[in-house]
Amino acid sequence: MLGEICYWIFNMSITASLMGLIILLIRRIKFIPHRVTVLLWLIPFIRMTVPFGINSPYSLMSLISKFTTRTVTVFQPADDIAFSYTNSIMAAKSYDPITYKVNILEKVFDIAGIVWAVIALAILITLTVLYVTTIREIRDAKILKDNVCLSEKVTSPATYGILRPKIVLPVSYADKDLRFIIRHEKTHIRRLDNLWRILGFAAAAVHWFNPLSWVFLRIFLSDLELACDEMAVSGYDTGERKDYARTLLSCTGSRSLLVSAFGGAKIRTRIENVLSYKRMTVFSAIGFSILVIIIIFTLLTNAG
Numbered sequence: 001m002l003g004e005i006c007y008w009i010f011n012m013s014i015t016a017s018l019m020g021l022i023i024l025l026i027r028r029i030k031f032i033p034h035r036v037t038v039l040l041w042l043i044p045f046i047r048m049t050v051p052f053g054i055n056s057p058y059s060l061m062s063l064i065s066k067f068t069t070r071t072v073t074v075f076q077p078a079d080d081i082a083f084s085y086t087n088s089i090m091a092a093k094s095y096d097p098i099t100y101k102v103n104i105l106e107k108v109f110d111i112a113g114i115v116w117a118v119i120a121l122a123i124l125i126t127l128t129v130l131y132v133t134t135i136r137e138i139r140d141a142k143i144l145k146d147n148v149c150l151s152e153k154v155t156s157p158a159t160y161g162i163l164r165p166k167i168v169l170p171v172s173y174a175d176k177d178l179r180f181i182i183r184h185e186k187t188h189i190r191r192l193d194n195l196w197r198i199l200g201f202a203a204a205a206v207h208w209f210n211p212l213s214w215v216f217l218r219i220f221l222s223d224l225e226l227a228c229d230e231m232a233v234s235g236y237d238t239g240e241r242k243d244y245a246r247t248l249l250s251c252t253g254s255r256s257l258l259v260s261a262f263g264g265a266k267i268r269t270r271i272e273n274v275l276s277y278k279r280m281t282v283f284s285a286i287g288f289s290i291l292v293i294i295i296i297f298t299l300l301t302n303a304g
Contacts, residue, residue, distance in 0.1 A: 002113030003106060004098050007089065008051050009116065013210045014088040016047035018064075019299050020216040026295065027223070033280070034226035034273065036288045041200075041220045043299045048203045048213070055082045056301035065303035084302045116209065123205035131198070131258050135161055138168045148182060150174055156251050158261040159185045162195050180232075180247040181262050187232040188260040193224050197258060222266055226273050233277055245271045 023044060027037040055071065056062070065071065071084035072095050085095075091105050092098045100106050138160050141149035148167045157169045167185040169178070188194065200217050207213040233241050248271055251262050280288070 002117055003109035004113075006109050006113035006116050007092070007098060008085060009206065011086060011088050012048055012051055013207045013213070015061075015069075015086045016044040016207070017210060017212045019047050020044035020212060022060075022299065023216075024219070027219075032288070032291075033230055034223050035230045036292060038220070038223040038227040039292055040295060041216070041223065043296060044216055045200070045203055046300060048207055052083050052085050053300055053302045055084055055304035056297070057304040058298060059301035059303055060298050061086060061301065061303040069303075071302045082304070086302050119208055120206050123208055124202065127198075127201055127205060127258070134258055138166065141166065141168050144169070144174070148178070156261050157181045157185060158259040159188045159194060160259050162192075162198070165189045165194060177247075180244045181251070184228060184232045184244075184262050185260070187228050191224075191228060191231070193228060193260045194258070196224065197221060197260065201257070222269075224260070225266070226270060228260070229270050229274050230277055233274055234279065241274050241277060245274050248274070 020041075020043075023037070023040045026032070026040060027034075052075075055073075061069065061071070069086060069088040070090060072087050073082050073084045076082040087095075091102075092100050100109075137153050138149070138151050141151035141153075144150050147165065148169065150171050150173070151168050152171050154168050154170050157167065157173065160166050160168050165188075167182060167189075169181070173181075200220050204213045204217045229244075233244055236244065248262070248267055
């Protein structure tokens with residue numbers, strides 16, 4: 001059983017890697033805002049977590065399947081609609097159950113399945129313990145107002161938790177101008193960024209053997225911050241965006257991987273992004289929406 005699961009996980013990882021590399025190329029297009037490109041990370045995430053997809057003749061996989069991969073149909077409710085697995089390894093003769101072309105492959109995947117499951121479970125348990133420990137650290141934080149708290153155990157403003165998120169600030173921030181910080185953290189809360197962070201780490205844990213999954217995770221977390229900054233400053237004028245950038249400079253990064261912090265990594269990139277921010281027109285918003293839909297459809301569907 002674990003061997004078969006491992007076989008399909010490896011296949012999913014190969015497809016997700018290809019899609020992630022394409023997203024890396026797309027995000028280098030300067031005129032596409034980060035609040036748009038961050039949505040595209042759903043594509044490799046879904047490829048990592050959902051083993052099957054709907055077939056389409058307009059899928060990128062239709063082109064790739066002519067050279068290196070194939071699809072295995074799992075459900076076909078109509079002649080023009082089918083759901084399938086993407087099979088890049090192509091090491092099996094049949095798939096329900098899997099019968100390998102070479103007998104030794106069954107033992108290889110059975111052993112690989114055990115190793116994969118043990119390490120994936122260990123990483124997921126570690127993430128769970130880290131999350132619980134992080135939340136427990138700030139449970140004695142003192143309320144400043146609403147869901148904004150002060151704590152001596154944090155070094156940077158950050159949003160903690162998912163169901164009842166708290167914005168936790170260092171005690172030294174009590175007398176500071178918190179307008180930009182709170183706006184940024186409330187934007188994280190509205191966007192459910194802490195939930196997306198945890199889901200991203202969980203997907204990387206399942207695909208721990210694939211170094212690209214960790215590369216994609218790191219860039220995705222960076223894009224979350226850039227997208228949050230763009231949304232936070234969307235109503236600001238040039239002067240206010242400069243003040244927001246100065247506030248970014250004054251904040252250090254959070255020590256926890258599972259919280260959304262105001263300051264931290266890639267401050268220079270974030271400041272440049274804030275200062276160069278341009279509001280979307282209705283026309284550009286419609287154009288980007290159509291672009292995202294086309295890209296998602298092309299990269300999420302399987303060869304038809």
